Amino acid sequence: MAYWLMKTEPEECSIDDLAAHPDRPVVWEGVRNYQARNYLRQMQEGDEVLIYHSSCKLIGVAGVARVARVAYPDPAQFDAASPYADPKSPRDNPRWDAVDVSFVSKFPRILPLDELKAVPALEELPLVRRGNRLSVMPVSKTEWQAVLRLGK
DNA sequence: GCCAACGTTGGC
């Protein structure tokens, strides 16, 4: 099993949105970056994911989710009404993928970015690196354990 | 709202 981290704007899909219906997975759509997409394609069912809230008041890791369905073509790319529509994506070879994720747990508090930055074990994590924009990234077991130790 | 850092686009 592998570990990941995914960014979300909580107005879009927060840990509370996931927790609101733990039995029903959510479509993780709207990834429009090739490197992030390639990571989505590597995800396996059961992989665990840190849910990170970005571009909001309380920035940080909010909890854990699980991959409920491996990558499949993101429906939003073909939905003209969606902000994630991509008219250039070929129907016979869709450019963008989504996965489904379901709720696992919510941290008792948002684990803030500056605390993550202070952890030596997380120095290599793209999230804490300056100017980083990757929205889906792999997390090593060591990194995972370090985050959970702080978050739980 | 600012703005640095970044990824993408498109002319050449």
Place this chain on the structure above:
DNA sequence: GCCAACGTTGGC
């Protein structure tokens, strides 16, 4: 294939 211009990300 280069690279300047542009649009976006995301912390502050």
